[in-house]
Amino acid sequence: MEDNEDARESLRTVLEVDGHEVEAVADGHAATEAVGRLEPDIVLIDIGLPDMDGYELARRLRAMPGATRRRLVAVTGYGRPEDRQRALQAGFDAYLIKPVEAERLASLVARL
Helix, strand or coil: CCCCHHHHHHHHHHHHHCCCCCCCCCCHHHHHHHHHHHCCCEEEECCCCCCCCHHHHHHHHHCCCCCCCCEEEEEECCCCHHHHHHHHHHCCCEEEECCCCHHHHHHHHHHC
């Protein structure tokens, strides 16, 4: 989930080049629907979404069926230690600060 179209398409491209199947959406409500329909293994979430913040989206996704096997990754411009702590408390498994390097993203996804 990424509301910025250029960033969303860049993340999509990096993941698709590595052979991953990607569904990219721009807001939290579309993300909730997509996760329920597709049951992905990994969900990348921007914290600053327009309709609900990424913390709330993470909490909602953690309450859905299949949440224990799903990995949530915050992808955000917020880089303070308290931002990272808040993300972990909301249920994120990993935290990436924008701009995300393609190699770092690919490495993280491979480990999860």
